[in-house]
Amino acid sequence: MSSMEELLAGWNEKFRPHADGAQLPPHHPHCLACGPDNPHGHHLTVHRRGEEVHATHVFDERHVGAPGIAHGGAVATVFDDLFGFLLYLTGGPAVTRKLEVLYDSPVILGTTYDLAARVTRTEGRKLFMEADMKQLGGSRVASASALFLSVDVTHFNQGMPR
Numbered sequence: 001m002s003s004m005e006e007l008l009a010g011w012n013e014k015f016r017p018h019a020d021g022a023q024l025p026p027h028h029p030h031c032l033a034c035g036p037d038n039p040h041g042h043h044l045t046v047h048r049r050g051e052e053v054h055a056t057h058v059f060d061e062r063h064v065g066a067p068g069i070a071h072g073g074a075v076a077t078v079f080d081d082l083f084g085f086l087l088y089l090t091g092g093p094a095v096t097r098k099l100e101v102l103y104d105s106p107v108i109l110g111t112t113y114d115l116a117a118r119v120t121r122t123e124g125r126k127l128f129m130e131a132d133m134k135q136l137g138g139s140r141v142a143s144a145s146a147l148f149l150s151v152d153v154t155h156f157n158q159g160m161p162r
């Protein structure tokens with residue numbers, strides 16, 4: 001079995017139903033946002049909360065844009081990946097077709113933020129999603145919306161060396 005076939009077989013197992021409150025599995029060990037083995041990554045830990053997914057996150061010096069403030073791309077990375085966790089609830093692979101982020105106020109390094117994401121609508125292969133990032137118990141600092149499109153797992157063969 002090739003490493004890609006093994007990876008895909010493991011993925012099918014990840015799409016089993018997940019209980020409310022359960023921690024959801026990382027997309028894969030080296031995923032930029034959630035992979036535990038990526039030294040540059042965000043190491044995002046995500047739980048199911050009803051029909052939403054939830055994470056807390058602290059950006060650090062690896063994610064810096066302006067001094068002391070998280071890079072907008074790093075914030076977008078975290079949103080994009082959080083949306084990717086909703087696929088465990090919808091039940092199959094999909095990829096980002098469109099991602100929009102609204103930055104309400106600076107995301108400060110070393111501060112804990114609360115993130116939540118949900119599917120707002122589905123239409124055939126299209127999954128419309130929304131998410132927000134808030135200070136703990138406080139105001140919103142950013143929000144995002146995305147369109148994901150369902151794909152067959154063979155989509156991911158495009159990343160294999162030729």
Ligand SMILES: CCCCCCCC/C=C\CCCCCCCC(=O)SCCNC(=O)CCNC(=O)[C@H](O)C(C)(C)COP(=O)(O)OP(=O)(O)OC[C@H]1O[C@@H](n2cnc3c(N)ncnc32)[C@H](O)[C@@H]1OP(=O)(O)O
Binds near residue numbers: 094
């Ligand atoms: C290592 C993994 C190992 C194994 C993994 C196995 C399973 C993994 C599962 C899940 C992984 C999740 C990981 C989460 C990580 C976070 C998410 C990411 O970072 S994903 C990466 C970034 N995204 C891409 O790389 C996509 C690149 N783009 C594409 O490949 C194609 O464009 C694709 C597949 C997305 C769409 O291509 P088309 O040809 O199939 O579809 P078209 O024709 O463009 O659109 C379909 C429908 O959508 C509408 N549409 C398109 N854009 C729209 C828009 N902006 N607004 C509204 N509708 C739109 C169109 O009008 C069309 O609608 P009408 O079917 O005719 O009704």
